[in-house]
Amino acid sequence: MTVIPRPNSKSPIIILRSHPNPSDYGQSVTFTAIVFGGFKNTIPTGTVTFKNGTVVLGTGKLDKSGFTSIKTSVLPVGKDTITATYSGDSVYTGGTSFRAVVELVQYGTTITLNSKPNPSTLGGAVLFTAQVSVTSPGTGPLPGGSVTFYNGSKNIGSVGVSSSGAASISYNGLPVGSNNIRAVYSGNGNYESNRSNVVIQTVIAKLVIKTLSLPNGTINGYYKQSLSVSGGVPSFTWSIISGALPKGLTLNPTIGVITGKPTATGNFNFTVQVKDSQGNIATKSLAIRISNSH
Secondary structure, eight states, X not given: OOOOOOTTOSSOEEEEEEESSSEETTOOEEEEEEEEOOSTTOOOOSEEEEEETTEEEEEEEOOTTSEEEEEEOOOOSEEEEEEEEEOOOSSSOOEEOSSOEEEEEEBOEEEEEEEESSSEETTOOEEEEEEEEEXXXXXXXXXXXXXXXXXXXXXEEEEEOOTTSEEEEEEOOOOSEEEEEEEEEOOBTTBOOEEXXXXXXXXXXXXXXXXXXXXXXXXXXXXXXXXOEESSOSOOEEEEEEEOOOTTEEEOTTTOEEEEOOOXXXXXXXXXXXXXXXXXXXXXXXXXXEEOOO
């Protein structure tokens, strides 16, 4: 802002500024007044009194450049109308600031974000929960308003804040890879807006049994075959959920390997299941033929 003093005028121009604005309840705010004179290039002296409405916040003495400032941390929540009144001196008359400063004081907030499960699988629902809290020395009820969740810059959902300050969404549309999730609180009246920490949500490809078929075996001959899986979240648990392996063969539930020496011939059909650490399940129907050795 450019101020042009009025030549040879004994009525100064008083400019008031504040920093920061808006501010948090209990935060220190600096109010600075600059008194511009114009009479014979003299600089105003004296004092400036700062008020919030009719309440005096403090008084400062002008320096050699016509500046003075005070700091205060006792502003009430809301829109506070601040003025600066110059005392006048032997040259200049007193007066009030050219414009009042409206200082917006809000309760400070914090917002934290977590997700469950993490990692997750493609197409699986992830619960994102944000918790909004009022920072000290703020008191009173927890804020209303809403929380919007983002994956990078993409809006993935919004929800209102509950009476306990929580906001949650369930989302199943994340792509495979690392997703940067953030929650943004809208603010609400006397409560400031804020954004959360970033949660790296890892999404792994869908759990699939890749083994398409199994080799045949011979009676009393040693048999060993590994089952293959892709996607999912380790560790894995393998089992036979219908049918049966040939007698003499077993499936290792931890590493998914079928081993042993078959003791009967025939065609053996069964369904194998794998479950990952998040409870995701994949199944595959397979068969092993056991014949007599030649």
